[in-house]
Every structure is written in structure tokens, then in C-alpha cells.
Amino acid sequence: MFLPRSSSTAYLRLCILSALGVFSLNATAATTDGTIASNNELPEVELDEIVVTATRTPTKVSNTIAQTRVVDQEDLKRFQGQSVLEVLKQQPGISQYTDGGMGTTSNFYMRGYDSKQILVLIDGVRYSSVSNGGAALNLLPADQIDRIEILYGASGSSIYGADAMGGVIQVFTKGSNVDQSSMSVTAGIGSNDQYLYGASAQLANTTGTTLSLSASHNESDGINATLPSNVGTYNKDEDSFESNNFSIALNQRINDQWLAGASALYSKSTTDFDDGDYKNAHADQENGSAQAYVDWRYMPGSSLKLQYGHSIDKSDSSSQYGGVFDTKQDQISLLGQHQLSIGQGFYGIEYLNQSLDSSAYEIDDRDVTSAFFGYVFDIDQFDAQANLRYDDNSQYGDETTYNLGAAYHISPDWRIGTSYAKGFRAPTFNDIYPGYGGNPDLKPETSDNYEAFVEYITPLQSTRLTGYYNDVEDLISYVASPTPNNPYAGATQNVDEAKIKGLSLTSDWVIDSYLLGGSYDYQDAKDNSGGSNDGNYLPYRPEHKGLVYVGYRLPSLDIRAEYQYVGDYYSRLTNTDAQSVNHYGLLNISGNYKLTDNLSMTARLNNITNESYITDIGYNTDGTNFFTSLTYNWY
Numbered sequence: 001m002f003l004p005r006s007s008s009t010a011y012l013r014l015c016i017l018s019a020l021g022v023f024s025l026n027a028t029a030a031t032t033d034g035t036i037a038s039n040n041e042l043p044e045v046e047l048d049e050i051v052v053t054a055t056r057t058p059t060k061v062s063n064t065i066a067q068t069r070v071v072d073q074e075d076l077k078r079f080q081g082q083s084v085l086e087v088l089k090q091q092p093g094i095s096q097y098t099d100g101g102m103g104t105t106s107n108f109y110m111r112g113y114d115s116k117q118i119l120v121l122i123d124g125v126r127y128s129s130v131s132n133g134g135a136a137l138n139l140l141p142a143d144q145i146d147r148i149e150i151l152y153g154a155s156g157s158s159i160y161g162a163d164a165m166g167g168v169i170q171v172f173t174k175g176s177n178v179d180q181s182s183m184s185v186t187a188g189i190g191s192n193d194q195y196l197y198g199a200s201a202q203l204a205n206t207t208g209t210t211l212s213l214s215a216s217h218n219e220s221d222g223i224n225a226t227l228p229s230n231v232g233t234y235n236k237d238e239d240s241f242e243s244n245n246f247s248i249a250l251n252q253r254i255n256d257q258w259l260a261g262a263s264a265l266y267s268k269s270t271t272d273f274d275d276g277d278y279k280n281a282h283a284d285q286e287n288g289s290a291q292a293y294v295d296w297r298y299m300p301g302s303s304l305k306l307q308y309g310h311s312i313d314k315s316d317s318s319s320q321y322g323g324v325f326d327t328k329q330d331q332i333s334l335l336g337q338h339q340l341s342i343g344q345g346f347y348g349i350e351y352l353n354q355s356l357d358s359s360a361y362e363i364d365d366r367d368v369t370s371a372f373f374g375y376v377f378d379i380d381q382f383d384a385q386a387n388l389r390y391d392d393n394s395q396y397g398d399e400t401t402y403n404l405g406a407a408y409h410i411s412p413d414w415r416i417g418t419s420y421a422k423g424f425r426a427p428t429f430n431d432i433y434p435g436y437g438g439n440p441d442l443k444p445e446t447s448d449n450y451e452a453f454v455e456y457i458t459p460l461q462s463t464r465l466t467g468y469y470n471d472v473e474d475l476i477s478y479v480a481s482p483t484p485n486n487p488y489a490g491a492t493q494n495v496d497e498a499k500i501k502g503l504s505l506t507s508d509w510v511i512d513s514y515l516l517g518g519s520y521d522y523q524d525a526k527d528n529s530g531g532s533n534d535g536n537y538l539p540y541r542p543e544h545k546g547l548v549y550v551g552y553r554l555p556s557l558d559i560r561a562e563y564q565y566v567g568d569y570y571s572r573l574t575n576t577d578a579q580s581v582n583h584y585g586l587l588n589i590s591g592n593y594k595l596t597d598n599l600s601m602t603a604r605l606n607n608i609t610n611e612s613y614i615t616d617i618g619y620n621t622d623g624t625n626f627f628t629s630l631t632y633n634w635y
Contacts, residue, residue, distance in 0.1 A: 054151050062462075064383075068151055074558065077558070083140060093110055095541060095545060097615040100225025100226065100274070102138075102271075103139060109166075141267060143186070144267075146175070149170045150169055155385070155449075158389045161401075162424060162444065182634060185197075185632050190220070195220075196217070196627075223621075244267070259295040268285070283315055283317040293305055306334050314327065325358045329353070344376055347373045381409040388402045399424050402422055417452070418450075424446045425444055427444065476492050497530075498529075504519070539572055540616075557592070558593075559589070561588070598632055599633075606622075607625060
């Protein structure tokens, strides 16, 4: 049934809540019929998952030093028809703004750091725009993703290099863990004439070959992106979005020692946006990455992996300020791991080439050559991690980063720890090249990051309180007019400093079939440059942010309600009243229900209370909205 945007939100809420109510009634009926699932039949919820992003070697979350979070395949089912950014904004320590609906300009922040200071990887391959530095996660579809690992803090700089001073987000595409052959088709419908349809296939045989293929199409009429107060940009129309998405993964087990494979994720989209009198403003985008590898495990716990990766971020904007920006990154890495008598060491070398072809200016490319070493161990009551990395960039010179961290298990359930990390961010092409007011003499931004935590983990729950303090120097800003300290007008300079401190509390519980928990983040991210904005809050960093959820999960049912609160923040560094964005709270509910052995249904209802709010001055957000889909599987 199609529901136009003008339909009563009360009616919409009634329809979706009724559907979700059917989920609960079916679960209750199963109980009254005496078909309660035994403990062995209940779905497993893993509180202590294995991650690779935090150390570059498989490690239990309970043994990592820096705060780490995993969004697994079960969680991603709740975000059908949405982007990776929609998934991330629900996670602790992450805030964002979006200038309109799906596909429109957006940015995200993690623990007070801008997206330019957060490294994004897709299957180990760097993914971002080297012109503006950010990664377009709003264009990556959640339905093509297998899992997401989030590493908070600057320890990633000494593992992965530049742009990880605020953390690392690694996206893993589908197909890495295919254990049986299957096929599926999906069709979905949502608010604002949103339609999704797709298909996927996983093939596995006895010769050690696995293949995963997935394709989907997502389109929406969208919402009017701007508000009437946005003078010069406002254009009263719906700003549509359309994307075609593909992923593939091929793995071949040659023998017990050798494994080879390749994977790719590609998205092609078109987004309409408001640009005043320019009525047909739109942007055509191409985003994605591909990688191929060979892995030699020459002894238990020891391996050598050679990987080649390629990523793209291309935008062709048709507007009064339009242009073509075509980013390419090519990466070759050799990573070794060796099991030691105590702990494990890893080492590697990398070569990265970044290039940008643009109609706005001519730019060649730059090269980065790197070497890194690391050591991790967990023995008795102690966990420790140490990393050292050297990067030589053809544009700004060399940079050395390191990380030291240790934790102590007070008891089997309690652990405390602390760490220090040196981080840095490389100047973007826009920062450096004069065509955009750039300065070729810029230095990288640098940071000193301190972190301490206390953690309590039992079979039923995982709770962690993390405190952090970051001193950031040489922040890059555009200086519009000369000052006594900065005589260069109209150019970027290393002039700013910032201090970021905060607390992050997370708690996740699994009690029989019930899931509950939440998170709370307090962050104090302020300018420390000594000028007129000294002591002001950095833009788009809310001082308070929290989320609570409760869910119920059976083998055939997974339903969850969540309430997210985002506190007040400013949209500009000058912190005037006109730049203040008011706090808001959003109530969402989502569910998955297995109708038969082959047919399953997902539904998500966002902003149930129809909260009127904004994330950026002058730009619109959606009211109550929904998405629901059916998936049929063949095994």
C-alpha cells in the first residue's frame, strides 16, 4: 500500500505499530502453544566479539585497550534501506548533521573530531575524498554491508597513518564468511515514495571456493531539503535520491596455508539539492572500493598478507558552483604477523598514491610510503599494546606516530586500563592548493590523546566507562584577512588549537531473550586558539548525547525500541544565538520477523512522536517515517 507524504502521521504510526504488534502476538502465541525455544535454540548474542581494526590482528573486544564497538549483521538488518551514516549516528560518541534528506550534504563527528580526522576503511582500503578529506558514508548502502567496526581515539594513527587522529571506522562487505550456498530477493517500500529492491547469492563448494554477489536499487522522492529561512538557497520542491549498488566477494582456500581473494563495493547515485534559482541542481556520484589479496599462514598464529586496494570518490555537480571532483586512491600493503613466546608482533610496509582530477583546478597526485610495527599480548591479568609508525608524504614531509596502552584485570569481571596515542591529519588537496585558497607550506594537524577506562564484563552484560582528553594543535583554518599574527590574507594556515575532553558510558545486556542497554556521552570540545573564539564550543559537537534501547529476540523474531537524545550545539565557531541548534529526542522502533522458513519481514518506524527538529541551520528534516521490506531466501 502506498502512503503519500501528506497522509496522516497518526494513521502511519497505527499501521506500522500494528504490524510490529503482530510480531509480538505471534511470539506470544508461540509461548502459549508450548513452543518456547530452549536455551540451545535461542539466538546467540555475542558480547565479546572478535575485531581486527583495533590491533590489525584478530583480538577479542575484551582484550583491546582503546574503546571499540561492533555493528554486526543482525544489527544492520534494522537499517534496511538506509545508509551507513544512518547506522553510525546511533552509535556512542558519534554526532552528525545532514542538509536535507537521503544523499544530501552531510558530515559526522566522533569524540569531537571532524570526519576529515577520522579514517574510513572498506575491507582494509582507504576510502575518502582527498579534495575535502571526508568520507561519503551517506552514499554507502547498509544492505551491502556485513559488519562495521569502530575504533575510538588516536591509536589508529600508529596503525594506519594519517587521518586517524579521531578514530577509525572499518566497513566490511558481505561475503567474508560464506558457509553455505543460498540466494535471496528483497523488495521494500517506505515514506516519501521510497522503493528498494535487490538480490544476492552466496555460493560455497567443497573445493574451498566461496562467492558472494549482491545488487540493489534504492530510490526516494525525498523531502524539501531547505527551509524558507535559508535565503538564497531555498527552493520549494522535493529533493530526490536514487542509487544503484553492487558488491562482490570471491575467496579461494588453496590449502591449509594459502588463501586468496578479492572483493568490491560500488555505488552510483544521483542526488537533487536546492541551489536557489538554479532549479535543476543535482550531483552524480560514484563511490566504492576494491581489493585483492593473498594470505600465507606459514605457522599457527603467524601469517604474511599481500593486498592491493583501489577506492574512488567521484562527484559531478550540476549547479552554479558545480564541477567534477574525481578522487582515486591506490594502496599496496604487506602485513606480517608472528606469534611470539609471549604475545604477538605485527609489522608491515605500505605504499599509497592519492590523486584528484577536477574541472575546478589541475592537480597531480601525492605518494605516501609507510612502515609500522606493533606488539600485543594478553597474559594472566594483563593486556598491552604498543604501535609505532613512520609515514613519508611527498607533499608535507614525514611524520612519526606511536601508541602505548595497558590494562589490568582486577578480577575475572573487572578491568581497568589507560593509553596514550599521538595522532595526525594530513592536509587535504583543498587545504594545500592555491586554487582553493590553499597553502603548500601547511603542516599536518597533530594531537596528544590520553584515555582511561574501567570495564565490567559478565556473560549477561558488558559495561564500560571511558574518559579521554585530547590536545589538538596546528588545526588548519582559512584566514580571510591579515592579522598581526597571520599576515597572509585569503589562505589556509596552521593557526588553531583545540582541547577535547569527555566521558563515554556504554552498557549492553542480554537476559534470556531480552536485550537492553544504552549509552551516554559527555564531551567538552572547545577552541583553544587564544583569539576571539577562544573557549567557544566547536561546531556540531553536542555536549550531551545519549541512547537507551530495549529489545526482544527469538529465533524468528527480533524487535527493538530505542530513544536517542541529542543536546544543544552550535553550527558555527562564533557560537551566536542565531547559530544555536536546539536539543531533540527521537523515538524509533524496528523489527525482523521470520514469517516462514524462507520468508522474512523487516520494518522500521523512525521519529514516532513526529518531533520537529533540525540538525543544521536552514535545513529540513523528516517527520515520522517508515520503511518495510520482505526477503525471500532459497537455501
